[in-house]
Each structure stands twice: as C-alpha cells, then as structure tokens.
Amino acid sequence: MKLDTKVIHGGPLTDQHTGSSSIPIYQSSTFHQKNFAEAQEFTYTRFGNPTRQALEETIACLEFAEHGYAFSSGMAAISAVLLNFSAGDHVVFCKDIYGGAHQLVSEMFPKHGIEYSYVDETDPSAWETAIQANTKAFYIETPSNPLLKITDIQAVASLAKENGITTIIDNTFMTPVYQNPIKLGVDIVIHSATKFINGHSDVTAGLVVTSNEEIAEMLCKTQKMFGSMLDPHNCWLVLRGIKTMKIRMDSKTENAAFIANELQHHNKVRAVYYPTLANHAGADIHAKQATSGGAVLTIDLGTYENAAVFFENITVPIVAVSLGGVESILSYPYTMSHACVPEKERIELGVTEGLIRLSCGIEDKQDLLDDIVKALEYVDAGAVSQDAGQDSMVEPF
Template identity: 50%
Template sequence: MRPDTLALHTGVEFCPHTGAASVPIYQTSTFHWSDLDQPPDFDYARSGNPTRAALERAVAELEGARHGFAFSSGMAAITGALLTLPAGSHVIACEDVYGGSYRALTQVFRRLSIETTFVDATDLDQIAHAIRPNSRALYLETPSNPNLRITDLSGAIQIAKAHGLMTIVDNTFMSPYLQNPHQFGADVVVHSATKFIGGHSDVIAGVATCQDDALASEIYLIQNGFGAVLGPHDSWLLLRGLKTLPLRMRQSQESAARIAAYLQQHPKVQRVFYPGLPDHPGADIHRRQARGPGAVLSFDIGGANEVREFSKRLRLPLFAVSLGAAETILSYPARMSHAAMPQSQRDHLGISDGLLRLSVGVEAVEDLLEDLDSALHAL
C-alpha cells in the first residue's frame, strides 16, 4: 500500500475484540493469569501492553520493518539501541547530530567505555577512515539537525556492512512518511515520536524499528530491563497522530518549500538550509532516498540580537524547543536543541548565534509569510 493508505491500515485500525474503531487504552499495570502453565500474552505492563503493542506494530509497518519498540522518549529509543553495544565499543557518528544525542554519546556512554568519533558523514571517505578494530556502530541523521546536511544512506550503510557495523539512523526529521532507511539496509531506525509521529505537542515518546530477530531480542532486553517504556495513553496518542501524518506532512512540506524560497531571497537572511532548494548541498542525494524535502528548515539572520528582536515580533510561531507539530515552531539551536554541545563544536558545525530552525505547521502559508516578513522588516 502507498504511505497515505498504510498510515490508516497498519493492521491495528480497530479492536479485534469489540470492533471499536480505536484501539482501547489498556490502563493497567498487570494482567490475570488464568492458568499457571500457560502464561498470558501480557503479564506485566512494563514488559508489554496491548495498546503499546498496537503502536509498535503500526510504526514497524510504516517503516517497513519487522519489529517495533515504543520508548518513553526519543532519547530513550536512541540510547536503547546504543545499549545493545558491548562495553569497549567504538561508535562513528555524524558530527552534526542532535544536541541530546551528542550529550549521550560524549557524557553517558563514555562512562561505559563506549567511545565516539564524530565525522562529516556527507563525506563517505571520512566514515571509512574512522573505522577501528573495535568499531561496532555507525550513527546517522539525514537530514541532520539543525543544518539539514544530507548523508548518502546507501553508500554509508554499504561501508558499515562491509566492516560489520550496526547502522542506526535517526529518521525524526523525515518521519516514516517521507523516508524509510530500512530500504537502504539500516539495521535500526529511531524517531523522537514526540515530533511528526505524535504531531500535536502533547506527548513525549520515542520509537525504534529493526528487521533482524536477534537484534530485536537485544533491543527488547534493554527496553524491558531498563524500563523506559511508553505508557498506554501516550501510545494511544501516537496511534491517533499516525492517522493524520500524511496529511500534516504534505501541508507542512508544501508551506516549508514556499517559506524557504521566500527567505532565500530576503536581504536580511544570510543563508537558508533546506533540502528542497536546488542549491542545497546533497539535494540530489536526498531526492533519491526520500519522497520529499520535509517540513523543517533553518536560516541565519546574523546574530543573537537579531534573533532576540525577530522572535519578539513574530505572532504565529511558537518559540520553543521541539518540532514536528501541527503548529509552526521556531527554535534557537544555540540555546535550545544544541545547548548541550560545546561552543567550539557549534562554531565548527556552523550553528551560529544567528541560526534559527523553523518547523512549519499546517497554518495558512500566506499568514506565516506575512508574519515572517513583518518581523524581518523590523530588523
């Protein structure tokens, strides 16, 4: 089925027991055993819950995977995948990575003797040259956060497979609707489901998918053993969000393309980062591996003073951490998503004090453009 149809027909669209058009919220912590010798499918809600199981199946279907796992946050999903690595492992990661992922890799996993080398993953040679005898995983974002750099998934994954590395791809910016890294051989795909999958700024969640049965058992061991599981009500909210994911993504992406084109020609804007622009580095690669440029763009307006004035004058966007919601959200990476990253690393990556990230919502694009134009005109 096409993605638009699949979002509504993942096999969990109604309750198999009652025919209800919405999977019930099984708000329970435990389950009755009717027979000691025949344990039930669900026995304790940390280990499994029917509402969560329905979400996990739906996400796996959308990503083209065999197994899905729902975690209490995007970072729980990311760290859950990384915790399958043995102590002493070496990870290769794209250097322009989400600030929370950077913090986990440099401050948390280092305590477990798991070391990370950050490379410019848009240059496949850098990935190959970073491989060591103890390298065990390649961690990627494409498009990356916040400058939307594009990594050739097929090429990078081929290098990883040739050296026995597990590949983990954060697919949050694209959502399962626009990009499916498993198609290119990715071992694990992770999402901050708080973002486009949820889509309404009302839930914190993460998901991970994989193909391999043995790897799925390892991820489940971490999910169950560490207990960072998603609750039934939050699982239900994501199931509801998935139903409108295609509609939201199409509207937001169409508006993002118009806004990016507008910002690119504005004299107060120094640079725009958006895969839908013809001159965006890696735009051709992105078109080969994704079904669209997405709804997130970044742009530089000079410095912190300009950002302060600009954000004060905007009326419509929420000025906040996060992205992927029905409402437009403007973020300031240097103080929000990438605050955990040292200034020197931000400077190296071009995450300047004038850089803003815009996640375009489903408002009328004409209203958004008028609001942006008015705020820029005042600078």
C-alpha cells in the same frame, strides 16, 4: 498499499475483542492469569501491553521493518540502542547530531568504556577512514538538525555491511512518510515520536524499528530491563496521531518549501537551509533517498541581535524547544537543541547565534510568510551581510 491507506490500515485498526474503531487504552499494569503456571500473551505492562503492541506493529509496518518498539521519549529510544554497546566497542557518529544524543555519548560512553568518534557525515570517505578494528556501528541523522546536512544513507549502509558494522539512523525529521531507511540498508531506525509522528505537541515518545532478529531481541529486553517503555495512554495518542501523519506532513512540507523558496533571496536573510533548494549541499543525494524536503528549515540572520528582534516580532509560530506540531514552532538552536554541545564545538558545527529553526505547522502558508517578512523588517540588513563574529555570545539556557 499506498501510504495514505497504510497510515490507517497498516497496523491493527479495530479492537479484536470488541470491534471498537479505536484501539482501546489498556490502562492496566497487570493482567489476570487464567492459569498461574501457564504463559499467556500479556502478563505485565512493562513486558507488553495491547495498546503498545498496536503502536509497535504500526510503526514497524510504516518503516518496512519486522519489529517495532515504543519508548517513553526519543532519548529513551536512543539510549536503549546506544547503551547496548559494550566496553571496547567503537561507534562512529555524524558530526551534526541532535544535542541530547551528543550529551548522552560524551557523558555516558566514557563511563561504560565505549569509544566514539565524529565524522563529516557529508563525506562518504570520512566514514570509511573512521573505521577501526573495534567499530561496531555508524550513527546517522539526515537531514541533520539544525543545518539539514545530508548523508548518503545507501553509501554509508553498504560500507557498513561490507565491514560487518551496524547502521543506525535517527529518522525523526523525515518520518516514515518521506524516508524509509530500512529499504536503503539501515539496520536500526529511531524516531522521536514526540515530533511529527504524534504531531500535536502533547506527548513525549520514541520509536525504534529493525528487521534484524538479534537486535530485536536486544531491544525487547532493554525495554523491559530499563523500564523505559511508553505508557498505554501515550501509545494511544501516538496511534491517533499516525492516522493523520501523511496529510499533516504534506501540508507542513508544502509550507516549508514555499517559505524556504520565498526567503532564499530576501536581503535580510544570510542563508536558508532546506534540503530541496537547488543550492543546498547534498540536495541531489536527498532527492535520491527521500520524497520531500520535510517541514523544517533553518535561516541565518547573521547575529544574536538580529535573531532577538526577529523573535520579538514574530507572532504566528510559538517559540519553543521541539518541532513537529500542527502549530509552527520557532526555535533557537544555539541555546535550545544544542545548548548541551560545548560552545566551541557548536560554533565549529555552524550552530551560530544568527540561526533560527522553523518547524512549519499546518497554518496557511501566506499567513506564515507574511508574519516572517514582517518580523524581518526589524532585522539589520547590514549585520546580515557582514561576518557575524562571535563577540556577542549569549549563555545557553
């Protein structure tokens, strides 16, 4: 089945009881038990709910996995996976990791006695060097946020397998439309469904899939014990979002590739980061493991002042934390997604004051480009070409 068909027919499409063309929102916390002493499929929504089950089956199918789990946010999904490690375990993370996951690791792992280290994700030998006797997992994000750094998924997953290590990936940026990590040997795939999968900036949700029975059992229990499952109404909204995910992604991605291409030689832009640009580090690896560059690009305007005038003059995208909506979303990683990464680390990662991240929506691509080019008129070309320096730091909010 092709993906265009699968987003509609991959999970349950109609309600088995009524034939309803939309899976109903089973807005119920509990279920009448016909026989109090006998088990039945649904008993209590925290343990299982038909609307959630439909979503979980759908995401499992789209990611070529056996099991899916829906959580109340991407962070709830990440926590469910990561907080299952035990005292004395060691986890290796890609350096360019989402700020919220970075904060979870640096604040919660020490409390639970879980060890961790970060590696330059673009260098497969760095993953190998980081392995310790107690290493239990590798954690990848590719393309990463916000610099779109590329990790060779297959190389890292096969190194993990040789060493009895579990591979976890945050696949939010690519979605199941463009990258299917289970097929590349990854054990656990996480999504912030808040972003492209739901796609309308009106839900927070997280999804996890796996084909490993032991991990599946652990996730099912965690969902129940942490109580961090997604509620029926939001499950229904995400299910609805999935039906148009393929056409939305294709439209956004066309816009992003067009803009990245147009801006790469613009004299007011110091650098454009987008995975399918020929000069993007790891573009060849990305092309091997994904079928598109995705809808996110990051541009470097050199200084805080340039970023500020750009934000003041842009009119089409909304300025917000988040990405993946039908509307274009412009954000400032330095004080938004990466605010909780200590300043020194942020700078070392390359998350500097001149960076602006654009998540393309489904608007007309020329309208988007014209708006960006107009806002760039206010940018100081001299400052773009000079070294940005760090003497005008702004406080993260």
